Amino acid sequence: MTSTAFVKQLEGYGLTTAEILYRLPDHPGLLQAYVWQEYDLAPDFPVLNDFLAFWRRELAGPLHSVKVCHARLIKPAEFKAVDGVLTLH
Known part of the structure; x- marks a missing residue:
């Protein structure tokens, strides 16, 4: 059985992380963070x-x-062509 997260990645989805800063309702001068x-x-x-x-x-x-x-x-995998051969003794 394939996980839904893996299927989403194959469809082009990426992992998104958001840091959300919001004001506390009772203390609007303070900020709280939510990830x-x-x-x-x-x-x-x-x-x-x-x-x-x-x-x-x-x-x-x-x-x-x-x-x-x-x-x-x-x-996609990254591929770099090399022009030449390095020989080590």
């Missing part, structure tokens, strides 16, 4: 945008900022 991680499609990030829409709609802590990092885990 979110899921497989998503760059550059539009539909899964992250859905989560942020849920956050704005359902949670009391207003968003301050979001930092996003994305990496495709399955990608």
